[in-house]
Amino acid sequence: MPAQILDGKLLARQIRGELAEEVAEFVASRGVTPTLAAVLVGGDPASEVYVRNKRRDCEQVGIESRLHHLPEETSQAELLALIAELNADRSVHGILVQLPVPPQIATDVVLESIDPSKDVDAFHAENVGRIVQGQPRFLPCTPNGVIELLKRNELTTVGQHVVIVGRSDIVGKPLANMLVQRGVDATVTVCHSRTRDLPAVTRLADILVVAIGRANFVTAEMVKPGAIVVDVGINRTDEGLVGDVEFAGVSEVASWITPVPGGVGPLTRVMLLLNTLTAARAAVG
Ligand code: GUN
Numbered sequence: 001m002p003a004q005i006l007d008g009k010l011l012a013r014q015i016r017g018e019l020a021e022e023v024a025e026f027v028a029s030r031g032v033t034p035t036l037a038a039v040l041v042g043g044d045p046a047s048e049v050y051v052r053n054k055r056r057d058c059e060q061v062g063i064e065s066r067l068h069h070l071p072e073e074t075s076q077a078e079l080l081a082l083i084a085e086l087n088a089d090r091s092v093h094g095i096l097v098q099l100p101v102p103p104q105i106a107t108d109v110v111l112e113s114i115d116p117s118k119d120v121d122a123f124h125a126e127n128v129g130r131i132v133q134g135q136p137r138f139l140p141c142t143p144n145g146v147i148e149l150l151k152r153n154e155l156t157t158v159g160q161h162v163v164i165v166g167r168s169d170i171v172g173k174p175l176a177n178m179l180v181q182r183g184v185d186a187t188v189t190v191c192h193s194r195t196r197d198l199p200a201v202t203r204l205a206d207i208l209v210v211a212i213g214r215a216n217f218v219t220a221e222m223v224k225p226g227a228i229v230v231d232v233g234i235n236r237t238d239e240g241l242v243g244d245v246e247f248a249g250v251s252e253v254a255s256w257i258t259p260v261p262g263g264v265g266p267l268t269r270v271m272l273l274l275n276t277l278t279a280a281r282a283a284v285g
Contacts, residue, residue: 003254006149006230012266015148016061019273023062026280034280035064036094036120036272037086041079041105042072046236047098054096057269063276066092076105080113087115093283094120094276099170117282120275123169131174134181137282138275143175145267146209146230147184155207155228155256157186163205165218165244167192171211171232198222210244220249229254232264 027033036058040051051067058065068082079101086095095118097110111119116126122140130136150157162179166172167190179186191201202208202222210218211232223229233244243260251257258264 003229003251003257006153006228006256006258006263008145008149008258008264008266009262011149011152012270015267015270016057016273019270019277020061023277026277026284027062030284032280032284033062033064034094034277035066035092036096036276037066037068037089037092039068039070039079039082039086039095039097041070041074041097041101044100047100051098054269054272057273058276061273063273072102074102074105076109079105079110083110083113087113087118090283092118093280094118094272096121096272118279120272120279122174122275128174128177132177138278139178139271140170140174141271141275142171142211142232142264142268143178144271144274145264146175146232147178148271149230149258149264149267150207150228153256157184157207160186160206161189161204162186162207162209163189163191163202164209164211165191165198165202166211166213166232168211175209175211212244214244215242216244216246218245218250220246220253223250223253225253226255227253228256229258230264231258231260234260234265 023034038051040047055065086092095114101107101110111123114124116124119127120138122138127137164172164176172190176188176190179188189201191198195201199222203224205227207228208223209230213233215235215237229245229250231243231245235242241261
């Protein structure tokens with residue numbers, strides 16, 4: 001029997017509806033509109049699409065978004081000056097610097113310059129530390145999207161062996177940290193490019209999360225029958241957008257699978273909205 005679909009698009013629409021109500025209630029009671037400042041440096045086409053979509057989502061739920069689009073040749077000092085301004089601006093609750101930034105700018109310096117209470121990506125070291133300690137201020141958007149997608153489909157992580165393929169700072173590492181927290185209670189293995197006999201490890205997974213950015217990398221032979229497969233990859237190929245998982249083959253083996261597009265991506269964007277509302281609540285009280 002082919003796998004059931006984990007429909008992120010549908011779920012994201014539902015959560016946006018819930019958030020729109022919460023935002024309206026916040027605006028009515030506090031007289032303040034939650035506001036996200038999105039910073040885009042240069043003209044990377046994919047980044048432009050991501051930022052446009054994030055801003056459209058904000059609009060849909062009543063969050064104000066302000067775009068700061070800087071030229072490709074912007075210096076690190078100029079970007080830091082803008083971030084300092086946004087940090088000081090009390091009408092801005094969340095700050096997002098779209099990654100990647102051009103090579104003359106050091107990503108880590110930029111991320112550390114964002115006020116942690118406005119760091120809605122949860123990339124600042126203070127916020128990463130809080131996640132590890134189980135005291136999060138914000139949850140990182142993509143990992144939280146993965147966990148929410150499982151939870152809202154009543155797929156438990158408790159006691160499950162989750163194998164994550166990919167150790168990025170944006171997905172693999174924070175997801176592993178969240179999954180081992182009490183209450184989530186997964187057993188976690190993180191695989192990467194130096195993992196020996198990767199298929200032997202991925203076949204152990206009850207839940208397999210793939211986030212390595214290689215089109216169709218995970219094939220049916222790498223998946224235990226009945227496993228849940230979550231594909232975080234978005235790869236632009238001649239055949240259009242495809243994930244890191246070879247969907248046709250793997251969906252014959254898995255019990256549940258995310259499509260690409262329409263799986264994790266829409267939930268990632270929803271979590272940014274949630275974090276912006278959380279930031280506004282903390283700022284306004
Ligand atoms: N580039 C790719 N993913 C992300 C993300 O989650 N946040 C930001 N700011 N940039 C990204």
